[in-house]
Amino acid sequence: MADFVPVVAAAQAPVRWPTILVLDSKTFWWHAAGEFTDRTALYTVLAAYGYDRNGKNGQLWRLEAHPARTTAAWGEFLDRFPGTPLSIVADEDPGIRAAIIKRWGALFWLERYHACEHHLYASGRATLERTVGSGVLRELFHGALNDIHRWDAFETAVQESGLLAIQTWVGGHGQQIRRQAGRREAIAPIYTNGALESVFVRVKKCIGDRALSFRNRARLNLLLELMRLRELRADNAGDYAMAIRAHLLANQGHPQRRYRDICDRRVTPDGRKAENSLWSAAAQLRLQARAEVKAAARRRIADGPSATEIDGSISLES
Numbered sequence: 497m498a499d500f501v502p503v504v505a506a507a508q509a510p511v512r513w514p515t516i517l518v519l520d521s522k523t524f525w526w527h528a529a530g531e532f533t534d535r536t537a538l539y540t541v542l543a544a545y546g547y548d549r550n551g552k553n554g555q556l557w558r559l560e561a562h563p564a565r566t567t568a569a570w571g572e573f574l575d576r577f578p579g580t581p582l583s584i585v586a587d588e589d590p591g592i593r594a595a596i597i598k599r600w601g602a603l604f605w606l607e608r609y610h611a612c613e614h615h616l617y618a619s620g621r622a623t624l625e626r627t628v629g630s631g632v633l634r635e636l637f638h639g640a641l642n643d644i645h646r647w648d649a650f651e652t653a654v655q656e657s658g659l660l661a662i663q664t665w666v667g668g669h670g671q672q673i674r675r676q677a678g679r680r681e682a683i684a685p686i687y688t689n690g691a692l693e694s695v696f697v698r699v700k701k702c703i704g705d706r707a708l709s710f711r712n713r714a715r716l717n718l719l720l721e722l723m724r725l726r727e728l729r730a731d732n733a734g735d736y737a738m739a740i741r742a743h744l745l746a747n748q749g750h751p752q753r754r755y756r757d758i759c760d761r762r763v764t765p766d767g768r769k770a771e772n773s774l775w776s777a778a779a780q781l782r783l784q785a786r787a788e789v790k791a792a793a794r795r796r797i798a799d800g801p802s803a804t805e806i807d808g809s810i811s812l813e814s
Contacts, residue, residue: 497715497718497719497755498714498715498718498754498755498757498758499751499753499754499755500740500743501718501721501722502721503739503740503743504725504735504736504739504740505721505722505724505725506739507730507735507739508724508725508728508730510546510557510558510577511577511578512577512578512579513544513546513557513574513577513578513579513580513581514546514547514548514557514579514581515546515547515548515549515581515582515684516546516547516548516549516551516581516582516583516585516684516686517544517545517546517557517581517583517584517585518544518545518546518547518584518585518586518686518689518691518692519542519543519544519545519570519584519585519586519592519689519692520543520545520586520587520689520692520693520696521540521541521542521543521565521589522540522541522543522696522699522700523537523538523539523540523565524537524538524539524540524541524700524703524707525537525538525707526538526707526708526779526782536776536778536779536782537564537776537778537779538707538708538774538775538776538779539561539562539563539564539710539713539716539774539775539776539779540561540562540563540564540565540569540776541559541560541561541562541696541699541720542558542559542560542561542562542565542569542570542573543556543558543559543560543692543695543696544556544557544558544573545557545689545691545692545695547684547686549582549684550684551684551685551686554686554691555727555728556695556724556727556728558573558576558577558724559695559699559717559720559721559723559724560573560576560717560720561710561713561716561717561720561774562713563713563774563775563776563777564776564777565589565591566591567590567591567594567595567598569591570589570591570592570594570595570596571594571595571598571599573595574595574596574599575599580600580604581608582608582683582684583608583609583610583683583684583686584596584608584609584610585610585611585612585686585687585688585689586609586611586612586689587611587612587615587689588611588612588615588616588669588672593605593609596609606675609676610676610683610686610687611669611672611673611676612687612688612689612690613641613642613687613688614688614689614690615688615689616641616669616673617641619665619669620637620641620662620665620669621634621637623661623662623665624637624662626661627659627661627662629657629659630657630659630662632653633650633653633654633657633659633662636649636650636653637650640673640677641673641677642677642680642687643677643680644674644677644678644680647673647674647677651666651670651674654666695727698723698727699720699723702723710774711760711772711773711774711775712758712759712760712772712773712774713772713773713774714758714773715758716774760772760773
Protein backbone atom coordinates (compact mmCIF):
# COMPACT_ATOMS: atom_id res chain seq x y z
CA MET A 497 0.00 0.00 0.00
CA ALA A 498 2.75 2.44 0.88
CA ASP A 499 4.35 1.90 -2.53
CA PHE A 500 1.33 2.23 -4.80
CA VAL A 501 -1.61 4.00 -3.10
CA PRO A 502 0.10 7.41 -3.57
CA VAL A 503 0.65 6.49 -7.22
CA VAL A 504 -2.97 5.67 -8.00
CA ALA A 505 -4.23 8.62 -5.94
CA ALA A 506 -1.94 11.24 -7.48
CA ALA A 507 -4.35 12.26 -10.24
CA GLN A 508 -7.09 13.04 -7.69
CA ALA A 509 -4.89 14.62 -5.02
CA PRO A 510 -6.03 18.12 -3.95
CA VAL A 511 -3.45 20.89 -4.17
CA ARG A 512 -5.10 23.51 -1.92
CA TRP A 513 -8.09 23.93 0.34
CA PRO A 514 -11.44 24.53 -1.38
CA THR A 515 -13.34 27.82 -1.38
CA ILE A 516 -15.98 26.42 0.99
CA LEU A 517 -14.51 23.99 3.53
CA VAL A 518 -16.62 21.65 5.66
CA LEU A 519 -15.04 19.80 8.62
CA ASP A 520 -16.16 16.96 10.88
CA SER A 521 -14.77 13.92 12.71
CA LYS A 522 -15.75 10.38 13.62
CA THR A 523 -14.44 8.52 16.66
CA PHE A 524 -14.13 4.73 16.68
CA TRP A 525 -14.61 2.97 20.01
CA TRP A 526 -13.37 -0.11 21.82
CA HIS A 527 -16.42 -1.70 23.44
CA ALA A 528 -16.14 -4.24 26.22
CA ALA A 529 -17.52 -7.63 25.24
CA GLY A 530 -21.23 -7.77 26.08
CA GLU A 531 -21.30 -4.27 27.57
CA PHE A 532 -22.33 -1.00 25.96
CA THR A 533 -21.40 1.37 28.78
CA ASP A 534 -17.74 0.35 29.10
CA ARG A 535 -16.01 1.84 26.09
CA THR A 536 -12.73 3.53 25.24
CA ALA A 537 -11.99 5.86 22.33
CA LEU A 538 -9.65 4.06 19.92
CA TYR A 539 -8.91 6.72 17.32
CA THR A 540 -10.63 9.43 15.31
CA VAL A 541 -10.96 10.04 11.58
CA LEU A 542 -10.89 13.74 10.62
CA ALA A 543 -12.58 14.69 7.37
CA ALA A 544 -12.89 17.63 4.98
CA TYR A 545 -15.45 18.24 2.26
CA GLY A 546 -15.17 21.03 -0.30
CA TYR A 547 -17.39 23.18 -2.53
CA ASP A 548 -16.82 25.94 -5.04
CA ARG A 549 -17.72 29.60 -4.45
CA ASN A 550 -21.39 28.97 -5.28
CA GLY A 551 -21.72 25.97 -3.00
CA LYS A 552 -21.70 23.57 -5.96
CA ASN A 553 -19.55 20.63 -7.11
CA GLY A 554 -19.06 19.24 -3.62
CA GLN A 555 -16.56 16.45 -3.11
CA LEU A 556 -14.67 14.71 -0.35
CA TRP A 557 -11.34 16.49 0.14
CA ARG A 558 -9.49 14.46 2.75
CA LEU A 559 -9.77 11.65 5.32
CA GLU A 560 -7.08 11.32 7.95
CA ALA A 561 -6.80 9.21 11.11
CA HIS A 562 -5.44 10.56 14.40
CA PRO A 563 -5.29 9.11 17.93
CA ALA A 564 -7.70 11.84 19.12
CA ARG A 565 -9.47 14.94 17.81
CA THR A 566 -7.26 17.41 19.61
CA THR A 567 -6.23 20.92 18.63
CA ALA A 568 -2.85 19.50 17.56
CA ALA A 569 -4.55 16.89 15.35
CA TRP A 570 -6.77 19.48 13.68
CA GLY A 571 -3.79 21.80 13.30
CA GLU A 572 -1.80 19.10 11.51
CA PHE A 573 -4.83 18.35 9.36
CA LEU A 574 -5.36 21.99 8.32
CA ASP A 575 -1.67 22.37 7.51
CA ARG A 576 -1.88 19.69 4.79
CA PHE A 577 -2.73 22.16 2.04
CA PRO A 578 -2.19 25.85 1.29
CA GLY A 579 -5.06 28.23 0.62
CA THR A 580 -7.59 30.26 2.59
CA PRO A 581 -11.28 29.27 2.35
CA LEU A 582 -14.00 31.90 2.06
CA SER A 583 -15.93 30.07 4.79
CA ILE A 584 -15.59 27.04 7.04
CA VAL A 585 -18.56 25.04 8.28
CA ALA A 586 -18.09 22.75 11.27
CA ASP A 587 -19.65 21.83 14.59
CA GLU A 588 -18.55 23.67 17.72
CA ASP A 589 -15.60 21.40 18.45
CA PRO A 590 -13.12 23.47 20.53
CA GLY A 591 -10.24 21.68 18.81
CA ILE A 592 -11.45 22.87 15.40
CA ARG A 593 -11.90 26.40 16.70
CA ALA A 594 -8.39 26.58 18.17
CA ALA A 595 -6.82 25.07 15.04
CA ILE A 596 -8.64 27.53 12.76
CA ILE A 597 -7.46 30.46 14.87
CA LYS A 598 -3.91 29.11 14.87
CA ARG A 599 -3.88 28.62 11.10
CA TRP A 600 -5.77 31.70 9.88
CA GLY A 601 -6.16 33.98 12.90
CA ALA A 602 -8.92 35.05 15.31
CA LEU A 603 -10.43 37.55 12.85
CA PHE A 604 -10.81 34.80 10.25
CA TRP A 605 -12.69 32.68 12.79
CA LEU A 606 -15.01 35.55 13.72
CA GLU A 607 -15.79 36.45 10.12
CA ARG A 608 -15.71 33.15 8.22
CA TYR A 609 -16.53 30.30 10.62
CA HIS A 610 -20.12 29.06 10.40
CA ALA A 611 -21.30 26.69 13.13
CA CYS A 612 -23.28 23.77 11.72
CA GLU A 613 -26.93 24.80 11.91
CA HIS A 614 -28.13 21.20 12.19
CA HIS A 615 -26.09 20.62 15.35
CA LEU A 616 -27.13 23.99 16.78
CA TYR A 617 -30.79 23.32 16.12
CA ALA A 618 -30.63 19.80 17.57
CA SER A 619 -28.87 21.07 20.70
CA GLY A 620 -31.27 23.98 21.21
CA ARG A 621 -34.34 21.86 20.53
CA ALA A 622 -33.20 19.20 22.99
CA THR A 623 -32.73 21.87 25.66
CA LEU A 624 -36.21 23.26 25.03
CA GLU A 625 -37.80 19.82 25.16
CA ARG A 626 -36.25 19.23 28.58
CA THR A 627 -37.54 22.60 29.82
CA VAL A 628 -41.04 22.73 31.30
CA GLY A 629 -43.12 25.68 30.09
CA SER A 630 -41.14 26.36 26.92
CA GLY A 631 -43.97 25.86 24.40
CA VAL A 632 -43.95 29.46 23.12
CA LEU A 633 -40.14 29.43 22.91
CA ARG A 634 -40.22 26.30 20.79
CA GLU A 635 -42.38 28.09 18.24
CA LEU A 636 -40.08 31.10 18.21
CA PHE A 637 -36.99 28.92 17.91
CA HIS A 638 -38.19 27.54 14.57
CA GLY A 639 -36.31 29.52 11.91
CA ALA A 640 -34.40 31.62 14.44
CA LEU A 641 -31.02 30.27 13.38
CA ASN A 642 -31.27 31.55 9.81
CA ASP A 643 -32.85 34.95 10.34
CA ILE A 644 -31.40 37.67 12.54
CA HIS A 645 -34.84 39.21 13.26
CA ARG A 646 -36.31 35.88 14.35
CA TRP A 647 -33.25 35.32 16.51
CA ASP A 648 -33.75 38.71 18.16
CA ALA A 649 -37.35 37.82 18.97
CA PHE A 650 -36.37 34.41 20.34
CA GLU A 651 -33.50 35.81 22.42
CA THR A 652 -35.74 38.51 23.93
CA ALA A 653 -38.38 35.93 24.84
CA VAL A 654 -35.73 33.72 26.44
CA GLN A 655 -34.43 36.58 28.57
CA GLU A 656 -37.96 37.32 29.79
CA SER A 657 -38.89 33.67 30.39
CA GLY A 658 -36.82 33.07 33.52
CA LEU A 659 -36.05 29.53 32.29
CA LEU A 660 -32.45 28.90 33.34
CA ALA A 661 -31.65 25.96 31.06
CA ILE A 662 -32.46 27.70 27.79
CA GLN A 663 -30.98 30.97 29.05
CA THR A 664 -27.71 29.12 29.66
CA TRP A 665 -27.87 27.61 26.17
CA VAL A 666 -28.41 31.02 24.57
CA GLY A 667 -25.58 32.44 26.66
CA GLY A 668 -23.23 29.79 25.30
CA HIS A 669 -24.26 29.96 21.63
CA GLY A 670 -25.94 33.32 21.15
CA GLN A 671 -22.95 35.35 19.98
CA GLN A 672 -22.00 32.83 17.31
CA ILE A 673 -25.60 32.50 16.10
CA ARG A 674 -26.01 36.28 15.93
CA ARG A 675 -22.78 36.65 13.90
CA GLN A 676 -23.65 34.00 11.35
CA ALA A 677 -27.36 34.77 11.05
CA GLY A 678 -26.49 38.36 10.19
CA ARG A 679 -24.22 37.36 7.28
CA ARG A 680 -26.06 34.20 6.20
CA GLU A 681 -27.31 35.61 2.91
CA ALA A 682 -23.83 36.80 1.93
CA ILE A 683 -22.17 33.36 1.95
CA ALA A 684 -22.58 30.25 -0.18
CA PRO A 685 -25.63 28.16 0.82
CA ILE A 686 -23.66 25.57 2.78
CA TYR A 687 -24.80 25.80 6.39
CA THR A 688 -24.27 22.30 7.78
CA ASN A 689 -21.66 19.53 7.67
CA GLY A 690 -24.28 16.98 6.67
CA ALA A 691 -22.33 15.91 3.57
CA LEU A 692 -19.73 14.30 5.83
CA GLU A 693 -22.33 12.47 7.91
CA SER A 694 -23.13 10.20 4.97
CA VAL A 695 -19.42 9.76 4.21
CA PHE A 696 -18.79 8.57 7.76
CA VAL A 697 -21.62 6.05 7.48
CA ARG A 698 -19.81 4.43 4.56
CA VAL A 699 -16.39 4.67 6.22
CA LYS A 700 -17.74 3.01 9.35
CA LYS A 701 -19.36 0.30 7.26
CA CYS A 702 -16.06 -0.37 5.49
CA ILE A 703 -14.05 -0.56 8.71
CA GLY A 704 -16.86 -2.42 10.43
CA ASP A 705 -15.93 -4.79 13.23
CA ARG A 706 -12.25 -4.50 12.31
CA ALA A 707 -11.71 -1.20 14.15
CA LEU A 708 -9.52 -2.99 16.72
CA SER A 709 -7.41 -4.55 13.96
CA PHE A 710 -6.00 -1.21 12.81
CA ARG A 711 -3.05 -0.05 14.88
CA ASN A 712 -0.74 1.56 12.34
CA ARG A 713 -1.79 5.11 11.55
CA ALA A 714 0.00 5.39 8.20
CA ARG A 715 -1.57 2.18 6.87
CA LEU A 716 -5.06 3.24 7.92
CA ASN A 717 -4.53 6.60 6.23
CA LEU A 718 -3.59 4.81 3.01
CA LEU A 719 -6.80 2.79 3.27
CA LEU A 720 -8.76 6.01 3.91
CA GLU A 721 -7.24 7.49 0.75
CA LEU A 722 -8.59 4.53 -1.22
CA MET A 723 -11.98 5.17 0.40
CA ARG A 724 -11.76 8.80 -0.73
CA LEU A 725 -11.12 7.68 -4.30
CA ARG A 726 -14.17 5.45 -4.06
CA GLU A 727 -16.25 8.41 -2.85
CA LEU A 728 -15.03 10.35 -5.89
CA ARG A 729 -15.91 7.39 -8.12
CA ALA A 730 -12.31 7.36 -9.25
CA ASP A 731 -11.59 3.81 -8.07
CA ASN A 732 -11.18 2.36 -11.54
CA ALA A 733 -9.01 -0.75 -11.77
CA GLY A 734 -7.94 0.09 -15.33
CA ASP A 735 -6.81 3.57 -14.31
CA TYR A 736 -4.97 2.10 -11.32
CA ALA A 737 -3.14 -0.37 -13.57
CA MET A 738 -2.12 2.36 -16.02
CA ALA A 739 -0.83 4.62 -13.23
CA ILE A 740 1.18 1.80 -11.64
CA ARG A 741 2.61 0.73 -15.02
CA ALA A 742 3.68 4.30 -15.82
CA HIS A 743 5.27 4.56 -12.39
CA LEU A 744 7.22 1.33 -12.89
CA LEU A 745 8.40 2.35 -16.34
CA ALA A 746 9.55 5.73 -15.05
CA ASN A 747 11.65 3.92 -12.44
CA GLN A 748 13.04 1.20 -14.76
CA GLY A 749 10.83 -1.34 -13.03
CA HIS A 750 12.49 -0.82 -9.67
CA PRO A 751 10.80 2.04 -7.75
CA GLN A 752 11.97 2.87 -4.29
CA ARG A 753 10.16 0.67 -1.77
CA ARG A 754 8.63 2.56 1.15
CA TYR A 755 6.53 -0.03 2.96
CA ARG A 756 9.13 -0.48 5.71
CA ASP A 757 9.20 3.26 6.41
CA ILE A 758 5.69 3.21 7.85
CA CYS A 759 6.11 0.19 10.12
CA ASP A 760 5.68 0.83 13.84
CA ARG A 761 8.66 0.06 16.03
CA ARG A 762 8.36 -2.97 18.25
CA VAL A 763 10.59 -1.50 20.95
CA THR A 764 11.73 2.00 21.86
CA PRO A 765 15.43 2.96 21.69
CA ASP A 766 15.68 2.35 25.46
CA GLY A 767 14.34 -1.19 25.13
CA ARG A 768 10.71 -0.69 26.22
CA LYS A 769 7.81 -2.09 24.20
CA ALA A 770 6.68 0.64 21.81
CA GLU A 771 3.10 1.85 21.53
CA ASN A 772 1.31 1.65 18.21
CA SER A 773 1.01 4.82 16.14
CA LEU A 774 -2.78 4.96 15.83
CA TRP A 775 -4.55 4.38 19.14
CA SER A 776 -5.37 7.00 21.75
CA ALA A 777 -3.47 7.13 25.05
CA ALA A 778 -6.48 5.67 26.89
CA ALA A 779 -6.71 2.76 24.45
CA GLN A 780 -2.96 2.11 24.74
CA LEU A 781 -3.31 1.88 28.52
CA ARG A 782 -6.26 -0.47 28.22
CA LEU A 783 -4.32 -2.66 25.79
CA GLN A 784 -1.36 -2.76 28.20
CA ALA A 785 -3.61 -3.65 31.13
CA ARG A 786 -5.24 -6.45 29.15
CA ALA A 787 -1.81 -7.81 28.16
CA GLU A 788 -0.71 -7.79 31.81
CA VAL A 789 -3.83 -9.71 32.87
CA LYS A 790 -3.23 -12.31 30.18
CA ALA A 791 0.45 -12.61 31.10
CA ALA A 792 -0.46 -13.14 34.76
CA ALA A 793 -2.96 -15.85 33.80
CA ARG A 794 -0.33 -17.63 31.69
CA ARG A 795 2.14 -17.52 34.59
CA ARG A 796 -0.42 -19.05 36.95
CA ILE A 797 -1.08 -21.88 34.52
CA ALA A 798 2.64 -22.49 33.96
CA ASP A 799 3.49 -22.43 37.67
CA GLY A 800 0.58 -24.62 38.73
CA PRO A 801 -1.49 -24.06 41.88
CA SER A 802 0.29 -22.46 44.83
CA ALA A 803 0.70 -24.16 48.21
CA THR A 804 -1.93 -21.85 49.70
CA GLU A 805 -4.45 -22.79 47.01
CA ILE A 806 -3.72 -26.52 47.56
CA ASP A 807 -4.13 -26.21 51.35
CA GLY A 808 -7.38 -24.33 50.83
CA SER A 809 -8.79 -27.01 48.56
CA ILE A 810 -7.80 -29.76 51.06
CA SER A 811 -9.52 -27.93 53.90
CA LEU A 812 -12.70 -27.58 51.83
CA GLU A 813 -12.68 -31.27 50.95
CA SER A 814 -12.20 -32.32 54.57
